[in-house]
């Protein structure tokens with residue numbers, strides 16, 4: 001049976017990336033050695049590191065004056081590393097869910113945090129009415145809320161350094177990098193397997209805090225050494241490169257965005273049409289990457305049955321996060337449209353069974 005991978009993360013990667021990695025795990029760049037057992041300082045891996053940074057810059061159209069870093073520790077380590085490196089007194093957070101809540105907790109150790117939040121409605125929308133304090137060192141947003149299925153639809157304007165957690169929507173659409181001071185994320189949603197964290201950082205924002213920053217947690221360490229201060233996660237970085245090649249060969253970010261809109265529309269339209277289901281996120285803020293839906297109140301008793309039915313049909317990973325309940329279909333770049341069509345068919349079949 002064909003399986004359809006709707007996991008939120010780690011999640012689907014393109015067949016191209018998987019196949020190229022399998023080949024490299026057996027024989028990397030004609031070295032006769034496995035990718036898993038070559039030095040990160042070998043000329044073959046240095047070439048991978050150079051190319052992945054180059055493709056980040058090319059695909060995202062990153063202006064001069066930014067560095068692209070690959071570090072360990074996940075997006076979760078960045079929650080502390082960012083304020084440690086750039087927060088002098090104050091930060092402003094647009095709190096749109098579980099991940100930004102965690103980031104706020106870390107930032108509080110370094111100064112004052114002011115926030116605006118959508119917690120009043122279980123984070124089902126993106127706050128719109130707020131003013132970013134001009135005396136803040138930075139404003140932090142989570143551009144796509146993997147758990148609650150909401151997404152910032154544009155690159156917001158900010159009078160202070162704009163910092164964005166893009167773990168779950170990096171490379172899903174075109175963005176204006178020049179509006180951001182830092183863009184970061186765990187790679188395991190839309191780019192690579194788990195184990196590597198990407199950081200795109202505007203160099204000039206650094207060097208302004210007085211606190212001591214441990215060597216490994218200092219961005220300048222990684223900038224100076226081109227992400228090779230210590231041993232970087234070699235295999236995930238190789239996979240990230242394959243993903244970027246795949247994106248480039250498939251038309252770049254404009255093409256990804258177009259396809260992602262088509263895919264999301266297909267599923268959102270069915271959620272709206274189907275008499276059993278309803279979406280949980282405010283329509284204007286709905287995510288293109290994580291589509292959350294539940295059984296309508298009067299049909300709640302069918303939830304477990306639908307999950308079992310869908311799983312039997314090969315829909316993997318659609319159980320919603322416990323803080324929202326119901327279902328979540330993650331529709332990252334590599335998820336083919338056929339998988340969405342299969343899910344839509346499953347929802348329609350289930351509706352017929354129940355009517």
Ligand SMILES: *Cc1c(COP(=O)(O)O)cnc(C)c1O
Pocket residue numbers: 009073074075076077099142144145146165166167168185186187189
């Ligand atoms: C998954 C996720 C994280 C956590 O990433 P780790 O790499 O596991 O630390 C943070 N932010 C967002 C938006 C995520 O989706």
